[in-house]
Amino acid sequence: MTTTTPAAGGKASSAPIMGRDAEPTIFELSVPDRTAWTFRDQGLPEWSAEDLVPAEHLAEAPVALPEVSERDLVAHYTRLSHRQYSVDLGAYPLGSCTMKYNPKLCDDAASLAGFTNVHPTAPASMTQGWIELLVALGDALCEVTGMHAVTLQPPAGAAGELTGLLLMRAFHEANGDARRKVIIPDSAHGTNPASVTLGGYETVTVPSDERGLVDLDALRTVLDTDVAGIMLTNPNTLGLFEEDIAEIAAMVHEVGGLLYYDGANLNAILGVTRPGDMGFDIVHMNLHKTFAVPHGGGGPGAGPVAVSERLADYLPGPLPVRIDDDTFGWATPPASIGRMHGWHGNALALVRAYAYLLANGSDGLRHVAEAAVLNANWIRTRLRGSYDIPFDRPNMHECVVSASTLRKEHGVRAADVAKRLLEEGFHAPTVYFPLIVDEALMIEPTETESLQTLGALADALIAIAEGASAADHDAPRLTPVGRVDEARAARHLIATWDAR
């Protein structure tokens, strides 16, 4: 007899440890009436669907889901995990993403039943530990950013940005002035302009100058009383510190605008300098970058937003508050903009961040920034001569180099360098961002990579540059799949198994 259904328990086809075939989808592994589920005996009358719900509401046919055994379920997803690179497998110098190693202690903290099994509607009297944690985390984040109050609701950075823009809007409206514009630098991350639009503002872009910093003259020309504020990240996305930040702050405040700090690059300045001290009014943090919340293949993260005193009354609510020494509760600010999440934000991610904060402490956080900046400068210096370095000056936690010469001389693009690096056993840097750098390769080693790792990474990048040739277009060769046809995916869209 022949067997047509692929076999999950069978060929370890997709585990790169054996063979090179694709892993079938869970749908191909499905066999009618096979089951993995078990349920406890409820001891209830076995009412039928018809007994429970009026017939007109009942589905004619059940929704078809994969029918597999627990064994096949585990084999399938374990194999898929073997087709996935991750920080735990090696370096991940993805610029702007701060792919640092996440201490395992945080996983254990976030697995405590006392956190995971608490219902979000449970009253404060039953969730004192949770609220105390949120208050303590919030206080620490205010200290780290130099701000006055914080909301932990935003589930990611982009949500934090929008929260900040809505706070800006609420602030100006309360002062009865309707402003229409928000300024961002041309090096800004895409979420910034996208959030500006959602915030109901119009994006005004200021160019960077030859230093890679905000062009002050250009800024001056766009600043007027129609400007609600400016969004900056400092260090900026070139990894460069905006040296004129104090002056910029003064200029923006001068016209009644507010300064928004995109905290994606906070890792560079922990314990060294603070957005609040630079003059920022609103700050979002990416706890999934700076505070070791693992990225989970794309999320979840957490994007708390901290603000100066004058914006505190507008924060989303409810806010966790300390009522007295050992009682905690919730309070909604008088002029709150409302809610940015169905509940209290990505709570378990906040647990991880708090554990990370306690483990590092003030001394550890400063050391994190120092090592992150040391590593990034070391890499830039090592790559000098092999890659173009458009802004070859002391950088902070990341550096941006360019493959434009490689492209001119060998037709090898940033994307080719990235794919070649995969072959060499490293994850690739961020490519083609920031947009103002041609053939950009944005490298953020993070502080958790050792000198040996940096050396190996630099050696690989240099070897790639030296050996650059048309053959690089065929890279990567030793990965679970070869170069993927992205254009084809968009041309004939197949977004579900059923669409094939």
Add this chain to the structure above:
Amino acid sequence: MTTTTPAAGGKASSAPIMGRDAEPTIFELSVPDRTAWTFRDQGLPEWSAEDLVPAEHLAEAPVALPEVSERDLVAHYTRLSHRQYSVDLGAYPLGSCTMKYNPKLCDDAASLAGFTNVHPTAPASMTQGWIELLVALGDALCEVTGMHAVTLQPPAGAAGELTGLLLMRAFHEANGDARRKVIIPDSAHGTNPASVTLGGYETVTVPSDERGLVDLDALRTVLDTDVAGIMLTNPNTLGLFEEDIAEIAAMVHEVGGLLYYDGANLNAILGVTRPGDMGFDIVHMNLHKTFAVPHGGGGPGAGPVAVSERLADYLPGPLPVRIDDDTFGWATPPASIGRMHGWHGNALALVRAYAYLLANGSDGLRHVAEAAVLNANWIRTRLRGSYDIPFDRPNMHECVVSASTLRKEHGVRAADVAKRLLEEGFHAPTVYFPLIVDEALMIEPTETESLQTLGALADALIAIAEGASAADHDAPRLTPVGRVDEARAARHLIATWDAR
């Protein structure tokens, strides 16, 4: 500058997902003064070593251990895990090893702090839950084997065998007869004769007959009053049920000998027939085969030994006992042979086995045996014509085929078939065991593999047989390393990094 130390955080060289280099050893990753450890502040006087221990006992130099960061530690061992095949990645038809899928629920049960954090010297009053579990597991194992009493101390099958032989010895000595011989079939597993020697007995081997079963006439000739007992596994290592077991039992008992049951193959008969009913006096079980204790890359396992009433007084102690309805304690049998383990055996493995037993229950266990036997017969039948089947009759949970024709016609040996199968994405069967079959391939699919997996496995084996050629000596090609030079390892022994 150049970097000589390999970089764990760096190249994912060993993760088959990228590249094909070897993973460096942890020793090569070591960097002087790098640390991963943290310890809590004890708040104690910081006495020096000299303050605590007389100088003459103190080491001059500290023992050198690898010095790595937590990040490098995790990367190194995570990569090594990507160089390791396992049941969770796919089929593992390793004959005699019962590599079934181990339900994840058992991992959770064995991780409960109420089990893992209990000290072995804690008195019964503080460990009632533990003792209750051991009593309940013991009762269930007695029921499964049809025996009267059990010890859970032996940490593995071989230890169980020796326990059984020492019980035999104690029994005969108590009856004042010193017997010298123990009979085993020529198909027996290596641990059987090795245990016989450790038990202070002399091994007498009986041949198998053309059916692959114990040759009764041959048995008759070696049976005399000097025979302490016989060790059998039923089904035997050919996967065949010893049909004459009742007669064998009568013959052995006739001369005053005892019957020992090697439980490695118990999976085949769960709920169908029981060693006790066959006439066995002593039974060991491999909980790491039959009861889903994962093999852990070689162990730990658990090898409880159950006995008939007349042997109960000799069991190792202390034994967990029920004192009354809800109190439990320890008791040592009057004529106990002593201890087979420093404490109570591989306790956490016993937790896993008990959880597995509860989940399956009497109905589930029988279904396990049925499916295991069904799968093994299906495979044998499918392979007919492609491989020699020395004993082509209904088998139980495993079947033994032979590559002898392949060897004669193509020079392809059982080992080559095994390596080719690795290339095809499956683990290999057991090869060259039992010894009485030339070029043996011993296939045990287990009950957790689906028909689709069996089909894929059979298709692969048949394709290998059909395509057999000298090229098979180069297999496997797509594995993390190619065929390994075993002779060289023995010729120049390098058993530690320091011996290189």
Add this chain to the structure above:
Amino acid sequence: MGHYVPHTDAEIDEMLRFLGLASLDELFAVVPEALRLAGGLDIAQGASEFDVLDEMARLAAVNDACGPDLVCFAGAGAYDHELPSAVQRTAFRSEFVTAYTPYQPEVAQGVLQVLFEYQTLIARLTGLDVANASLYDGATACVEAVNLAVAATGRSTVWVSQGVHPNWRATMATYARGTGHHLVEQPLLDGVTQWPTDAGEVEAPGAVVLQYPNFLGCIEDVAEARRTADLHGALLVVAFDPVAAGMLRTPGSLGADVVVGEGQPFGTPLSFGGPYLGLLAVRQEHVRRIPGRLVGETLDVEGRRAYVTTLRTREQDIRREKASSNICTNQTLIAVCCAIQLSWLGTSGLRQVALRSARATRATREAVLAIDGIDPVANAPTFREFAVRLPLPAETVVERMAEHGYLAGAPLAGEYGPGLLIAATERRTAAQIDGYASALEKVIR
């Protein structure tokens, strides 16, 4: 101290020398003196991982967690479903946990394929064509759906049923401060939405939004909402309970254009409300407006099946201020949990969860309504949750029931009037339900 910085002092010196620097401080020379933080951060010094875990355990222990000592009858959008060991242990493998968004598909096929499977599963549950690779949670998914509908129709008035979760409506209202969308709430009558027959003076709606079953547990008439939407050429947005797909007709089959929902019931613990999972699916015609990541199947150079994030031009990093949404980081790992849980359930298991939850809810409802002094808030048919009026404040009842070992439910307020929302899942047994009812009887005396 920086436990997680591998650098030894010797290495730091070596690296500084290589950079021609004398100290780590010099790395920050570019930071103006005036901005440098004097004296460091005013937070405690670092602690050992063991001290940290002790502190975390202390905080966790202070909470009343659901379990044998606090049997959960609360729902309101967060449900106490079974979490099988196989799903949890597989989903949290470190390859999934510590990967970034799959920007390099050649080394991210694992996450990409799971997301492709997830999109397929969610499309099936909703009865629509395409699902995205996750949004933050049910509330923000609802916002994204409205934004999509407004963009598609060019009309910014949105009719929102008061049967939609109040926190979700609050979130929609907050986002509307920026988008300027005009949200018009439509009241419930005896538990189900009353749709106005005409828009009256105001602009006709671009979207009609309801929850199915709704916040009170009542099963809305989606077909009627469809007719209302058609009346105004609006898109129909349905916020559904994915567990209901095990018994009830899918929103897609009832005419929804966009379906959103909260994915927590499949594989995610209660977690004090997060991280949860925003589900969103659309009809094929809206795929180019879909917010967030979308994974598509394609081929690699050697013609092998491969997966990649696609239609990227919708997204913020390319489209910037014209993007269909600002979302970047999403909830991928929770989507992985959801996909694996749905595969663990399979066709029959999904039906079992729905059926067993509905049975437990029915039994609880009968036992609770048998207590005099307790009345139903509405009489419309319910599926797995129901609301009651109590003789005393729900908050008081919840506090008192906790002493008996039960999380009684979620207090109601606002437009619903005072009351308690009660839910029971497949985890609830007859014994627990009896215990709950008799405790409740005592408590309200």
Add this chain to the structure above:
Amino acid sequence: MGHYVPHTDAEIDEMLRFLGLASLDELFAVVPEALRLAGGLDIAQGASEFDVLDEMARLAAVNDACGPDLVCFAGAGAYDHELPSAVQRTAFRSEFVTAYTPYQPEVAQGVLQVLFEYQTLIARLTGLDVANASLYDGATACVEAVNLAVAATGRSTVWVSQGVHPNWRATMATYARGTGHHLVEQPLLDGVTQWPTDAGEVEAPGAVVLQYPNFLGCIEDVAEARRTADLHGALLVVAFDPVAAGMLRTPGSLGADVVVGEGQPFGTPLSFGGPYLGLLAVRQEHVRRIPGRLVGETLDVEGRRAYVTTLRTREQDIRREKASSNICTNQTLIAVCCAIQLSWLGTSGLRQVALRSARATRATREAVLAIDGIDPVANAPTFREFAVRLPLPAETVVERMAEHGYLAGAPLAGEYGPGLLIAATERRTAAQIDGYASALEKVIR
């Protein structure tokens, strides 16, 4: 129910048809009617995994587990050391957990390399040349060492110090029933072994066995034991505490021929006594007699470094009745935990564990001996454990101390006389030690 059998009824029928069988029972036609079990096993029917976990949790909850509510001062061969998250989470990856013994090295380099690293680490801790890939536990490792020594010397008399763990001696005695080895116990004087100057009438020993530090925590004079062994041409077997290697001289450097030990202190929880880890290392000259698995470095066909189990001809599957031991399944996964824990500690961390444990023990010893009515059992120097005489039975003290939240220690008996064995690790703080001492003072009043 067979939750873990994937076969559907349709498939079972299909397979039976393929085999020409009419029913599953026919699969067992070869089993004589008389031997068939009528009516099935007399144990409960299967339960859902959730019911099973509830029952396991119930049993676990009944135990008094060490932790904040029961601070552990017990040792006696099982120690309460820190278990870092990184070690536990890495060691229990399913690739390590669900693999068999590495019979196919091409797909088992993961386990093989960890074992190679483990062997190196254990060799270094013991100060000897070669360690095997693990044995069951300290007790059985001690037996294997004796068997090796007897085989090497051809003399079956073994001198065993009474400082060796009593359970280990009991295990040695049990195994000796089979091997016929003649074990002669040697007494302690004020905590350390008194070796007879000559063998007298009886056969000279083939092995001299002592524990270092010994069961009472006292540091034995290994050099003297070496002299005793030399006197009789015996091998010196030292059962050591691997944690002591962080401070004390290694047994190898003091002349041991074979070193065994219990590896639990490195990476394994108390676990009610198992699974633990049997350590064994030997001098190069004995490598061909080493029991159990041994991993060696070699090359693959392409000349790449590779690992494989080696010197296989010593083992039972090949040597059968002449094998150096009958061991097959060992404790590999625990060895993996041990190797990763030792790598987490590193040179300085190992020293810290030893130093901090010794400090805590010193502080505890001082506080306990300050209580009047309590006296030391011996005055010989100790490292991380000590024994005391109490005014009332140790068993009573342990029961009473539990009410105060302490596991007081391990009661002594037999040749040691009544008393309590007390140990403190790097986990113990000054506050806990003070609490312990004051509780003890109350308890013995």
